[in-house]
Amino acid sequence: MNAFTIMVDAQFEDPNLGLDAIWRAGSAETGLPVRIRRRSPEAIIGAAGNQFDLDAMLIDVRLSEVAEPAEGDQIDLLDEDNAVTETVQVIGLARIDARRLVRTCEVAPVLPDEPEDEEP
Structure with a gap:
């Protein structure tokens, strides 16, 4: 283990920076407990004379925990009580x-299914 790995692990394990989560590859029923860092950078960009507020939600995950994150994977974010x-x-x-320790992923909230309207 080198100094960079120790530094990254310390950041993820810090309760002020890292969060507990369950990583479900391909939206599987069962998942893998991981630590993530959540980031929500905000930027204002200009295009064609207009300004747009770009609001993205990003998470960082250690590649030692999730070797191949992929689009479609779901992550359950947990509170202190693991709910x-x-x-x-x-x-x-x-x-x-650069050290191939952390992958940044763009994520979006999964909205609950809306109840289907039943016909009489």
Whole structure:
């Protein structure tokens, strides 16, 4: 283990930076307990004379825990009591850090299914 791995692990294990989660590859029923870092960068971009507020939700995951994150994977975010607070789905894969320790993924909330209208 080198200094970079120790630093990354310390960030993920820090209760102020890392969150407990369950990673479900391909939206599987069962999942893998992991630690993630949640980021919500915000930017204002300009295009054709207009300004747009770009609001993305990103998470970082250690590649030592999830070797191959993929679009469609779902992540249950947990609170201190290990109850699911939110479920998000990977919608895009961003960068891998230079040391190949952490992958950044773009995620979006998974909305609950709306009840189907029953016909009389």
